[in-house]
Amino acid sequence: MADQLTAASDQRLGQASWALFEWARNPYYILIMIYIFGPYFTNDVIGDPVLGQEIWGYITGFAGLITASLAPFLGAIADKVGRRKPWIAASVIMMIPAILLLWYAVPGQETRGVVTVSIALAIAGTGFAFTEVFHNAMLPSIVPYNRMGSLSGLALSLGNGGTLIILVAMLYAFALPAQPIINWGWLPDQVLFGLDVSSHEHDRISAPISAVWLFVFSIPLFLFTPDQAGTGVTARAAIRQGLADVWLTIRRLRDYRNVALYLIARMLFNDGKVAIMTFGIIYASGVFDWGLAERLILAVFLTVFAIIGGLVGGWLDDIVGSKRALLVTIGGNCVALLLAVSITPTTLLFIPIEGMDVPLWDFAFFRTLPEILYVLVSVLFALFITSAYANSRTMLARIAPEAEMTKFFGLYALSGQVTTFIAPLMVAFFTRFYGNQVGFGSVLILLIAGFLLMFRVRETRENL
Missing domain, CATH: 1.20.1250.20 (MFS general substrate transporter like domains)
Incomplete structure (x- = not known):
């Protein structure tokens, strides 16, 4: 005993x-x-x-x-x-x-x-x-x-x-x-x-x-x-x-076309999500001249919403299913990214507006309207990216053959690795020739490609 x-x-x-x-x-x-x-x-x-x-x-x-x-x-x-x-x-x-x-x-x-x-x-x-x-x-x-x-x-x-x-x-x-x-x-x-x-x-x-x-x-x-x-x-x-x-x-x-299609879609939108995490704060720090204090405050703030995002993703998955939940979260990231690159110290939705640099409150950080709006967009990133991670795993569990689940989760891990270089190199290329706004925005290409491909994936278990 x-x-x-x-x-x-x-x-x-x-x-x-x-x-x-x-x-x-x-x-x-x-x-x-x-x-x-x-x-x-x-x-x-x-x-x-x-x-x-x-x-x-x-x-x-x-x-x-x-x-x-x-x-x-x-x-x-x-x-x-x-x-x-x-x-x-x-x-x-x-x-x-x-x-x-x-x-x-x-x-x-x-x-x-x-x-x-x-x-x-x-x-x-x-x-x-x-x-x-x-x-x-x-x-x-x-x-x-x-x-x-x-x-x-x-x-x-x-x-x-x-x-x-x-x-x-x-x-x-x-x-x-x-x-x-x-x-x-x-x-x-x-x-x-x-x-x-x-x-x-x-x-x-x-x-x-x-x-x-x-x-x-x-x-x-x-x-x-x-x-x-x-x-x-x-x-x-x-x-x-x-x-x-x-x-x-x-x-x-x-032999498993539907699962293969899903893994390709996941490969694309996952690369896009990782790029948003990698370049989102880098882009904002350059555009708004944020220092260490602003970045740390935002990090603490977003960590809370990332935790909430995992819960929301699980709830959404139970209510509407994994495929629809993924479409919502990937689509949400697309909208949030488009909003993010449309905000600068002098523009909203790509439209130049006078007086955007006027402080709205006495707090030491995030004082202008564009900065506050970018913080809110970052909240959307935190919610949708964490939700998508939760939905991605569940989606595979719903469609892969039960008898070979372990092998397919191995392929799932592989699909998260084989294209990790594409988004960073794409951002680097577009930044070089078109600036940091277009460079960061180029991640939309991967997100939209993965989003569209998800429409061809069936949420039904595949067996040989």
């Missing part, structure tokens, strides 16, 4: 440690790629919001191309070898030095410095994508099938929770004290830890925080989460068998 209790306790500890890894890795994406370092790099390090958005597109596109080329095959090879934790450890070891190197990204760098930081970003982004592949692959081996959803949900909640804690802490310790116009009694008199605002150390500190957070909170996974036993397959045999398995799985899609 005591042995059984000990085994159950160890199992729960292993599962909790697996979920905690999401707490460890998620802040990198939110802090570095979305809210803090990305906008800082494009606006302050590069010094030109348009050129910065273009360069950021090439960086994320390059990292996406590496991920698309390697991740599916590495995942298949790992399945043959058996063990996943060594791959996760290698990815984390690859990420941490690259993230720490971002501390040295300062405005006014020579081209060599910018190239070094760009390479570091690409390495960290690739490592982050690899951790997702192998971390997800561990799930079926550590929890019963009927509890996979709840453990996965716990991990996502922990990831958002950890990020929210860091965002609030950085807002209190660095961003708000750095604002000379702020005189709130409960704030520190100056930026904590002696960070130099003039050299943007309060922006750059996001990199060491992300790296240390990743290192510390990755440890429980390696200590307490059980890994699958090694199969004894040699590396050369694993590569050969893994490549064959990927090719065989792709070929099998010919």
